[in-house]
Amino acid sequence: MYDGVYSAEVMDHFTNPRNVGEIEGASGVGTVGNAKCGDIMRIFLDIDEDHVIRDVKFKTFGCGAAVASSSMATEMVKGKTIEEALQITNKAVTKALGGLPQVKLHCSLLAEQAIHAALWDYAEKNGVVIEGLKKPKSDIGDHEDH
Amino acid sequence: MNGKIYLDNAATTEVHPDVLEAMLPYFKAQYGNPSSIHGMAKYAREARERARASVAELINAEPKEIYFTAGGTESDNWALKSVAFGNRSKGNHIIVSKIEHHAVMNTCEFLEKNGFEITYIDVDEFGIVDPDDVRKAIRPETTLISVMYANNEIGTIEPISEIGKIAREHGILFHTDAVQAFGHVHIDVKRENIDLLSASAHKLYGPKGAGALYVREGVKLEPLMHGGAQERGTRAGTENVPGIVGMGKAAEIAKRDMDERIAKETELRDHMICRILEEVPFTKLNGHSTRRLSGNVNIAFSFIEGESALMLLNHKGVFVSTGSACASGSLDPSHVLLAIGLKHETAHGSIRFTLSYKTTRGEVDEAVDAVKEAVGRLREMSPLYADHLKIGTNKTEV
Numbered sequence: 390m391y392d393g394v395y396s397a398e399v400m401d402h403f404t405n406p407r408n409v410g411e412i413e414g415a416s417g418v419g420t421v422g423n424a425k426c427g428d429i430m431r432i433f434l435d436i437d438e439d440h441v442i443r444d445v446k447f448k449t450f451g452c453g454a455a456v457a458s459s460s461m462a463t464e465m466v467k468g469k470t471i472e473e474a475l476q477i478t479n480k481a482v483t484k485a486l487g488g489l490p491q492v493k494l495h496c497s498l499l500a501e502q503a504i505h506a507a508l509w510d511y512a513e514k515n516g517v518v519i520e521g522l523k524k525p526k527s528d529i530g531d532h533e534d535h
Numbered sequence: 536m537n538g539k540i541y542l543d544n545a546a547t548t549e550v551h552p553d554v555l556e557a558m559l560p561y562f563k564a565q566y567g568n569p570s571s572i573h574g575m576a577k578y579a580r581e582a583r584e585r586a587r588a589s590v591a592e593l594i595n596a597e598p599k600e601i602y603f604t605a606g607g608t609e610s611d612n613w614a615l616k617s618v619a620f621g622n623r624s625k626g627n628h629i630i631v632s633k634i635e636h637h638a639v640m641n642t643c644e645f646l647e648k649n650g651f652e653i654t655y656i657d658v659d660e661f662g663i664v665d666p667d668d669v670r671k672a673i674r675p676e677t678t679l680i681s682v683m684y685a686n687n688e689i690g691t692i693e694p695i696s697e698i699g700k701i702a703r704e705h706g707i708l709f710h711t712d713a714v715q716a717f718g719h720v721h722i723d724v725k726r727e728n729i730d731l732l733s734a735s736a737h738k739l740y741g742p743k744g745a746g747a748l749y750v751r752e753g754v755k756l757e758p759l760m761h762g763g764a765q766e767r768g769t770r771a772g773t774e775n776v777p778g779i780v781g782m783g784k785a786a787e788i789a790k791r792d793m794d795e796r797i798a799k800e801t802e803l804r805d806h807m808i809c810r811i812l813e814e815v816p817f818t819k820l821n822g823h824s825t826r827r828l829s830g831n832v833n834i835a836f837s838f839i840e841g842e843s844a845l846m847l848l849n850h851k852g853v854f855v856s857t858g859s860a861c862a863s864g865s866l867d868p869s870h871v872l873l874a875i876g877l878k879h880e881t882a883h884g885s886i887r888f889t890l891s892y893k894t895t896r897g898e899v900d901e902a903v904d905a906v907k908e909a910v911g912r913l914r915e916m917s918p919l920y921a922d923h924l925k926i927g928t929n930k931t932e933v
Contacts, residue, residue, distance in 0.1 A: 403843070404850060409916045424880035424919060427840050427859060427868070431918040448918040450880075452842040452859070456916065 396487030402457035410446040419506025428455045430503040440471045454493035462500035539852045540898045545889035551740035557784040561777040579776045586783025593786045595723040606746035607714035610733030611638040614710045617757040618679045626676030630654045632664045633874040661823035662691035684716035688871040689822030690831025699728030718789030741785030745778030796892040800829035810903045830890040835881045838920035839913040847909035853902045858885040
């Protein structure tokens, strides 16, 4: 039934999601989305002194595309520097997933926002400025519609 | 995947083997057009009339009060538009419930654009319409009340005879969308004061593309389709004879087997509900526990989203449906679940399982096991569940 809707990559990342879980004492945690709309994504980053993302975990409440986007996004930022991670866009996540249905494109955007939110949290906690990183505009309950 | 467990019978059903067998001759040997004059038409005509009698008998109507259509949606459109436009000189006000199927809801939207006023009646937490609310909504210009017999999502059976009585007392026509109830519940259009009723064949082990509209004798019916003289000039177009024959056969079997089917399905339904509510924490039954279609189970699972649950169950060969927005492509979950007071996030996590006369206890048990596993897995990755465990917040509870 879903074979015609989602790509093989989406199905793979949905049925075998990578990096599910939490990181105790994470360097940065970002939560975006809204339960009302049916999607919440939380990303945990473990960043070392060289600004390299050593580990990343996620927890997501949402549809198949949201889970797959979270899984793919965590794979893409793992081992990257903060600057490199910042360059990973929702388009890149969508492309890596072999495309998403039009109505599910917001899921990949949510993944991008979750990573940015986690990086913002890291920057705030450590008093560092990450060039090009803006304050996340959405967080749980922040918005009623999107 | 061991095989498939189909628990989406409110969406559509498998054609009963006897129904299929009854239909087949009308594709081949008896393919005549009932409107023709020659001998080939005779058998098609007779078969059509036998089917009409079977459909009528199932709801205690007269055969001449049955009009065949292409399905429930057409019947709903026809009933509402016919009564609305046909009685425009008397008034422009229509009363419907908030949990009607889109076939009624979107027809109402169309009528609103055409100058009609619609009152949408609230339902209680179980999805039940209070007949008193219907009575209070009546105005001098009200021409039609339309309340579904049973809801397609949560299975709630409405107090149809009470509403029918009120409509009759006020001289207002009463239509009921009985697509989910036809052949699944004992319906008596006379006793229940029903003036118009929509039915469909494919929810009752009949074919797709066949339906009927019951119109009480004496109620004026405006054609929806203009053309030939079929259905006494009210519904033009060559009849779907095999489909009509299939609907008749499905109605005949339903009449014969209804009590047995209801008893069997009710037992399995309650077994399924009990098992899920007992074995999966943070769950709630949507709809009423007894005033409910025998084949309907609808459960809200907190902290998870329905489409992802659907996908995991699909992977296990268990086919169900969800009220989550994510399955429909919009951001808003089902209007029915919101109308019974569910929060958006709980509506997103609601799953519907609908049984058939063929569903076995083994299938139900296997499905429940698959549900437990899927829900457990999704909660493991749900930030809402994590928050709940940490803070014990009530924010996301049902």
